[in-house]
Amino acid sequence: MHRSAPRLARILACAAVPVMLVVAGCSSDSDGKKDDATSSSASPTKTEPAVAPAKFAELPDPCKSVTAKTVRSLVPSAKDKGGIRGKSSDTSARGGCSWNGLDDNGVKGSQYRWLDVGFTRFASDQSLGSGAERAQADYTKQVAKAQATEGAKKLATAPLGSIGEEATKITYDLTKTGEDFKYVTVVARTGNVVVTVNYNGAGYAGAKAPSAADILEGAEKAAKEAVAAVAAANDSGQPSGSSKPSTPPKPSSTAKAKAKASASGSKTG
Numbered sequence: 001m002h003r004s005a006p007r008l009a010r011i012l013a014c015a016a017v018p019v020m021l022v023v024a025g026c027s028s029d030s031d032g033k034k035d036d037a038t039s040s041s042a043s044p045t046k047t048e049p050a051v052a053p054a055k056f057a058e059l060p061d062p063c064k065s066v067t068a069k070t071v072r073s074l075v076p077s078a079k080d081k082g083g084i085r086g087k088s089s090d091t092s093a094r095g096g097c098s099w100n101g102l103d104d105n106g107v108k109g110s111q112y113r114w115l116d117v118g119f120t121r122f123a124s125d126q127s128l129g130s131g132a133e134r135a136q137a138d139y140t141k142q143v144a145k146a147q148a149t150e151g152a153k154k155l156a157t158a159p160l161g162s163i164g165e166e167a168t169k170i171t172y173d174l175t176k177t178g179e180d181f182k183y184v185t186v187v188a189r190t191g192n193v194v195v196t197v198n199y200n201g202a203g204y205a206g207a208k209a210p211s212a213a214d215i216l217e218g219a220e221k222a223a224k225e226a227v228a229a230v231a232a233a234n235d236s237g238q239p240s241g242s243s244k245p246s247t248p249p250k251p252s253s254t255a256k257a258k259a260k261a262s263a264s265g266s267k268t269g
Helices: 004-040 068-074 131-147 212-233 253-268
Strands: 094-104 110-121 153-159 166-176 179-190 193-204
Touching: 068 110, 068 212, 110 131, 110 212, 131 153, 131 166, 131 179, 131 193, 166 212, 179 212, 193 212
Parallel strands: none
Antiparallel strands: 094 110, 110 193, 153 166, 166 179, 179 193
């Protein structure tokens, strides 16, 4: 009996070894599954949606954005009929041109006119937004800037539905150099471009001031042409890589004779 006791203890100890290994193995599997679950539950890297591409990539020549005929009608005696170009470090993003002149009518007095056309183009930017959104924000700023003109009298603001995607007219009177000026500012947005037109006039040496209606009509005309010029500057015409089908050359009389003989031979053969 004394000899069997130690033997029984050794048997029980050996029998316990597989149980411990199984427990250890289960514990290892459990830890591995937990690690896998942890790694799989990690949130994926977020990707921001791409902003919409800008509609227009170019700006028109500001001094040619309004036709010469319109310039002559709005500023009859312009000092520089080709316009005075504004300075810009990046003409693809910003540009402007102005015309001014005094039409001297002798004893009937003189008429002064000033026309200015400005363009600002906004590119689409992942961090700043689409070109159209940025242009819309600037459009609002330009309207507010015109409304805040110091010394403006009889100021009125109204939308214009026939110019660009959105447009606003700001009309007011302003006294300068002892004369009463009639002012109109038209701010328009077309795609990612903001167009600002300023037109004003006054009568000198006893001449009557121009009517507010005439100044407004002139500003609207210039604004329509300027907005149309933006589209024209970006109109590439025919799609890149495409070409009109070439017209095959007319066959010579010798080629015609050979073709006729060939056709005759095929019929008789």
